Amino acid sequence: MFTDVGPKKTSSQQLIKEANMRRIFALICINEGISRAGIAASTGLSPTTVSTLADGLISSGLVIETGAGELATSGRKPIMLEVNPGGGAIIAADLQKNGYYLGIFNLKCQSLDEVFIPLKDYEALGSSIVENTAILLEKCGYGVDRLLGICVGAPGIIDRKKGRVVSSTIIPLETSNLFYEKLKKAFPDVTVEIMNESGLCAYAESQYGAIGRHTDNLLYIDIHAGIGAGIIINGSIYEGSGELAGEFGHISIDLNGPVCKCGSRGCLEILASIPALVANIESETDFLKEHPETRTEDEKLRIIAMEYIGKKRYSGQIDKTAEYIAYGINNAINLINPGAVVIGGKITAMGSGFLKKVVEVQRRIGLDRNRRTKIIMSEFEGNPVTAGGARYIFNKIF
Amino acid sequence: MFTDVGPKKTSSQQLIKEANMRRIFALICINEGISRAGIAASTGLSPTTVSTLADGLISSGLVIETGAGELATSGRKPIMLEVNPGGGAIIAADLQKNGYYLGIFNLKCQSLDEVFIPLKDYEALGSSIVENTAILLEKCGYGVDRLLGICVGAPGIIDRKKGRVVSSTIIPLETSNLFYEKLKKAFPDVTVEIMNESGLCAYAESQYGAIGRHTDNLLYIDIHAGIGAGIIINGSIYEGSGELAGEFGHISIDLNGPVCKCGSRGCLEILASIPALVANIESETDFLKEHPETRTEDEKLRIIAMEYIGKKRYSGQIDKTAEYIAYGINNAINLINPGAVVIGGKITAMGSGFLKKVVEVQRRIGLDRNRRTKIIMSEFEGNPVTAGGARYIFNKIF
DNA sequence: TTAATTTCTCCAGTGGCTTTATTAATTGTA
DNA sequence: TACAATTAATAAAGCCACTGGAGAAATTAA
Known part of the structure; x- marks a missing residue:
């Protein structure tokens, strides 16, 4: 997402630019509505640099200008920058005994929708997620190109490198089940992660919990x-x-x-x-x-x-x-x-x-x-597995 | 140590330079004897950059050229770079019931000497470490300006921010004991850390253990x-x-x-x-x-x-x-x-x-x-507390 | 309308890195 | 010994991200 900004550069310079872009984007994520000047003051970067990078974020669709903000004293009103909720979508699954929850989240990691998909045959898990991901994306008005990542939360022992559930007493997923490969194949440009559900719950609490x-x-x-x-x-x-x-x-x-x-x-x-x-x-x-x-x-x-x-x-x-x-x-x-x-x-x-x-x-x-x-x-409202999964993907990308 | 290289630069570029210098220095630390060309191949940095940065490391005394290395095929022999053992010294203490061990380490984190200093009165801990640090430095041929850091390993609960032993059943160190402040005052340009002894043992095992x-x-x-x-x-x-x-x-x-x-x-x-x-x-x-x-x-x-x-x-x-x-x-x-x-x-x-x-x-x-x-x-040879402490300081600085 | 203020952008300059070319040193071969 | 081949290190020129200062844009207060 951050790599297709501008022409080829020398690696270290590119690195700096990307790092600063991440910093700026992170600031925009945290502060709902911040001006270029505010970012410059907060990061220590020069206003010029912030302008350039912010324009890059805007043209890539991750950020939008949301009009003039309020100002206490006199002077030109700042143009507020915010995360573009429609700039991307994240899908998160929560595997259960007889099926799975599938949630869709916007770029602000807000839950847009969540459905339960019953499953008789776990062999079909991969293709089922692929299908229902497409359905959810369409339902919420996202093109497939706006999909940023998919996180699958599963009970039991996960082998993340191979993308498999190694053992689980709850869901009948053989080690040989290739749902990870199916997802990677269907969405090749997208971050796909299989995570333990307890880890995702913990992550949700650490990111959102009071x-x-x-x-x-x-x-x-x-x-x-x-x-x-x-x-x-x-x-x-x-x-x-x-x-x-x-x-x-x-x-x-x-x-x-x-x-x-x-x-x-x-x-x-x-x-x-x-x-x-x-x-x-x-x-x-x-x-x-x-x-x-x-x-x-x-x-x-x-x-x-x-x-x-x-x-x-x-x-x-x-x-x-x-x-x-x-x-x-x-x-x-x-x-x-x-x-x-x-x-x-x-x-x-x-x-x-x-x-x-x-x-x-x-x-x-x-x-x-x-x-x-x-x-x-835990007083988490909503499903902590999908919320944690979406947030995990988001923080992994940005 | 890394900050006094060259004139004032723009922050981000300086950061890159420092990061690359660290990378190069780390490589020289790990590979006993590596050429500029080898570093370039290993890091992906250009030969020119490696040359420039390596020269910086040499002129700051951290690295030395150790003559021509062997080469399998034909061509100009590489000039090997190594850590300059005399480029700096690290002091590490290990507090015990009736005194403390004090060790001195060179830039390769090799132990040069270690002595036991009996202590009747723990009030004098700070000034005792200051004195004996000076003695050890002189004994090993280091000027005080070559001291890079001091690590004090202590049993019990440590408050690292305040540099105090909060509670210990083994050594009679009151919370009010200001040995950390004494060390900072005596060696103001130097990294000083108080650490729990078990943590340092663990670190020694993780850095040196088979x-x-x-x-x-x-x-x-x-x-x-x-x-x-x-x-x-x-x-x-x-x-x-x-x-x-x-x-x-x-x-x-x-x-x-x-x-x-x-x-x-x-x-x-x-x-x-x-x-x-x-x-x-x-x-x-x-x-x-x-x-x-x-x-x-x-x-x-x-x-x-x-x-x-x-x-x-x-x-x-x-x-x-x-x-x-x-x-x-x-x-x-x-x-x-x-x-x-x-x-x-x-x-x-x-x-x-x-x-x-x-x-x-x-x-x-x-x-x-x-x-x-x-x-x-544990099959650690020597004192794991001082060895771990010296290594901790070294890795913190570089 | 003007001054003051704040936001944002344009332009020239700095510096670290890269690419390309050159010099240095060594081995192998005629 | 001369010379090609090869590898290491340095030099020169250029690229690009960032900075600082000037200036344009937008807004408030007088």
Whole structure:
């Protein structure tokens, strides 16, 4: 996007120009409405340079002039520059058990639309995304040439270099599934990334979250059937040396605890996942007697949450889960000392009572100095996977 | 060091020049003996530019020509460029209980000398370092103007911005101790950094270690009276949002375990530190009967290690310690998935038998895919704190 | 209408990099 | 020994992104 500006130049000069262009564009992104003069003052670049580069951004369609801005004192009114929302579109997918969400975002990373596409056969994932990307683009008035990137968020272990889901307990995606290649082939000039969903949630929190925005290092804990984590280090998604970081569910907090399928004992996943919580409640309370009908886990969770929030029922089991999670979080804080820990996933159905218990336990067992880390529940509006994915693509390009 | 090259220039061009100079210098550092032509081929810069910048490096004393190099085919022999070891000196301190080590390193980060300075009164730390820095510089033939930086490695919690040791159980350094200010005042043009010792050990392993060199993410576990950790993420020392990362000792692996002074239960520090190991052996074996004389912990550890390595005694307690550490390491691997975990500190006295047990347990309890992380014992020759500190300063400057 | 002020643009100049050409040094061969 | 071939390093000329100052454009206040 930034490389087709002007004729061939010597590499280093081109580099400078591109870097300055990025700086200017970033400023325009952050400040909704800023003048050329404002950019010059803020960057230290000369007004001349800013004018030249801004004109380049305008002619490439990324930026538009939005008329005269207000000025406190006298003088010529500034011409305000803003990101051109229609200048480009980003597509983000969120793979689920029986299909996927597909969202379209404008250049301001605002969600324009999001649909759920049911999938019977995951073999067809690639071609399905290709089709529905075209549909969404058309629906929102974008030509295919305006597509900037596609991000696919998936549960499980990702091999980003090969663009594959290596293993996942949730979606039936074989290692051999070539949906990444299909996307690259259909949209050759476009950035395509496969990312772990927890990482994208973490990224969404770190970019948009009221708390997350203010820290460089953040841990997002995703509690559902499994327990995963997304880690933000120095503002970027951290994936570890083998793209395996964030296996929060297999942190052990009880080496004498129950045996986990991973070979260890007392893992959080076996103690504090949603299935573990439901199983505890079923075996220790009258839940099954009161609700004898066969139900899905989601339905059970809904009932449990309702009765917990309304009548404080099952608080023994839920508090216990909170304690386990607090031990896990405290271990993570001791190791990586993030500025914030965000709890997300289905467990958020339990509401603030659950969070309160987690915080209470962590404050009790944590070192004094580690109590500064904020522990909150995700309050993200919309789908954090697609929002994080779109933002990730955006920041990768610009 | 790089800023006084030539007259005033426009900012962006100056930036490019400096960046290219750094690139060239880095290449000369890595390749012992490289020609201007070789640099041009390797960087993609033009021969002319390389010549100009190399001349700048030579005239600033950082680089020297070391005569003609060998050439396979015919043609003019290249003039080899190398780092000028005498071009600068770096001083690194390693604070201990009763004094500190002070090492001097040349521009190739090679250790020239290292001395132990006993200290009765820690109030005098700053002036003592100033004095002994001058002595070491003179001893090695450096003028004071050749000093590039000083790194002080300290146990405990560091506030790097203020240059203070915030809390340490090992050395009696009050928060009010102004040794950082003293150093800055005595050597105003010089980079001065206070760093956590575990972080510096980790850095030394990641820069020089046979295994550590090959991974971007590394965990160094320092087991002595406490258990700390140094974390390398993307090749840099990671300190967390509050400079508190690496509190490995307070990771809990048994929420029903013994109460720790931190308020939690089953922390590694209370289960697997050197004092814990010695206490276990004293209470569960005949150690005290056989060695009734009062001894220091270090002496006890020496005896235990000797008998463990020679006669496999105390292997019950030592294996248990290894198991605890393995659980801690496995938790860390699950969370941050480093390429390597290096075990250091006094526990290394136990030799390869201890390491073997740690690896065995981690391999048993770890996820298949997490068994790829290498777990090794530190085999660093010399003092990793000063070596890591010197290297840290070097990489910060260049 | 004029002065003052602020925004934006045009023009000449600076400096770091590149390309092309030249000089320097070495090997191989007649 | 002379000379071509080859590689390394330097010199000269030109390119281009940025800067600073002059000036045009637009707006407010007097």
